[in-house]
Amino acid sequence: MTTSSSELELFRDTVRKFLADKVEPHYEKWEKAGIFPKELYLQLGEAGLLCVDQPEEYGGIGAPFEFSCVIVEEVARMGFLALASNLTVHSDIAAPYILHLGSEAQKRKYLPRMASGECIGAIGMTEPGAGSDLQGMKTSATPDGDDYLINGSKTFITNGQHAGVVVLATKTDPKAGAKGTTLFTVDTSLPGFKRGRNLDKIGLHAADTSELFFDNLRIGKDEVLGRLGGGFGHLIDELPRERLVLAVSAVAHAQGALEKTIEYVTTRKAFGQPIAAFQNTRFELAKIKTDIEVHRAYMEKCTALYAEGKMDVPTAAMIKLATTEMEGRVTDACLQLFGGYGYMTEYPISRYFIDARIQRIYGGTSEIMKEVIARALVGR
């Protein structure tokens, strides 16, 4: 927290400039293609925008956590939520798992190449039959000599098409329930790894989301990430950061939607006057602004708590629940103020709306957040 705010603002400018030069001109094309080009990750790496809070020895720049948040904020604010989502999974979820849990060899193997954009990270938790219910996962890692053989499948995997490494949740002891869960770093060049379809979604089009298949994939013990059987605990340890980063994107995304809406209602006329002159518009904007600001305050408080290592699981659940629900309300209300244009793909506000819908679902659904919060209040 010693960073001066001027450094942070300087960095914000760098991010904005990168987005204006390298992302904005191509974003619609990528949305249509349903995926980002691999080169974008290399460009991001070269610009120093990947894994920024990783230590320098592993290719990062050792920046405070806020710098990583600034990237997500700017990307989300501009309405590039598919990119925000892919970057978050790579820099703020996959990389921290490896940094926090990996052996020195794993860190050296993956992190520098993740910071450069050569190796893209994904998290393989969700399975077709086990969404929110992680204990229901069936992907198995069976000991075989000095190695493990991994079998099973995962779904809804962000970065699945491009991933060079997958932090994979498996069952090493199917009888031990949660305690039988183990994480692996899976190099996707290994035989037995197969990428499924890039799933067609209603929004977040450029964020590739895939099924992944593991067919007798042989992997060494040195790729176990963290403790054998400790997977479930590791997942829970990392969830606060994941949820906080989603909250950062939710607030910034709502803020961006408001900015685009203000621009529209002050220029678009109806019945001989700017739409902004109508009381309904003014009151809607006021409600939206208020909704954003109270959530921003809670987000900032949580960011500070996280930086001090003090953010607990229920707090992370509250910030994720509250901000994504707010984002849903805000993007819906903003779209409405655009009238028919709001439904047209060429108006970015339409994308804010469809992209925002997934935020109440992934990273733990709002229902799971409520359960987590309720447990803290009244137990199981």
Place this chain on the structure above:
Amino acid sequence: MTAAQPIEAELTAWRDTVRRFLADEVAPHYEKWEKAGILPRELYLKLGAAGLLCVDAPDEYGGSGAPLEFAFAIHEESARLGYMSLCSNMMMHSDIVAPYILHLGSEAQRRKYLPRMASGECFGALAMTEPGAGSDLQAIRTTATPDGDGWRLNGSKIFITNGQHCGVVIVAAKTDPKAGARGTSLFLVDADLPGFKRGRNLDKIGMHAADTSELFFDNVPLAPDSLLGRTGGGFGHLIDELPRERLMLAVAAVAHAEGALERTVEYVTTRKAFGAPVASFQNTRFELAKIKTDIEIHRAYYEKCRALYAQGKLGVTEAAIIKLATSEMEGRVVDACLQLFGGYGYMSEYPISRYWTDARIQRIYGGSNEIMKEVIARSLVGR
């Protein structure tokens, strides 16, 4: 509405016919059409051959002179199954454009268009909205300037449902630019006239198969008999037809919400999480209960309005209330339903995702809900 019993039986049989048509001719292809961003022209011919277009138009004009409920049943079934694009295009054709011609057209105009509309050979569109005039119809800039016995049409329209396939478009144009609302007239414009140009099929976030286009008119020559209704009477005609249009949107909204609930019930009773069906969790049960209640009270109001309309008594205010209320309900319901599908709800291959994206336009078109509120407020406190 007197012979309730026989009509009920006939209506049930009719509903089966509609369902069978949708199962045979629509379900196998719908995803492909959504990807293509348009419905094939042949579909309209098939709909016509099956007697599903303009069903309440009189026999002499190619319809089957059926009571209005039969037209409603078509939209209910297609919306319930989640084919909102189809529902919207058919509604525009059969229940907006055809009634305009039936109610306002001369005998010659009716004979020229209605039989070919009922057969699906000629598809109808309604062109009111302009780039600079959405809800504000008085700001229309398209002009029809007198030229000999007829007019010359110039201007452009946007967000025109059926714009790509239409054979005839009812165009709202200014015949007297100085007369404000009273200077607006309606014209039947054939799409093969010189100077008529279709613009892009606009890319939307949902309703993908419902083609939505810009239309351009560059000095299009309009014959004397192309005027629909009275000169300068366009605004009044539009207002006269709005209750039916808004009631239709309400039918679709209620049925669409019901369809979303049916799909959700199916999903939550089969999908398991934490070792139990999703339907066994209290949150799921209470959400479903709220959704069902929300639908039922709106269905009751819709049925009441439908009966009023059949008696010629549905007023502008009630039409605004039903459109506002049902489309807002639909938005709430599809959002809550999608949520119960978890991650699958966001995937295009799960139809619930389409219920959600399609529903979003219902609060906007046919008069945005802000306009509905203004209409309702006027009835309470004046202008």
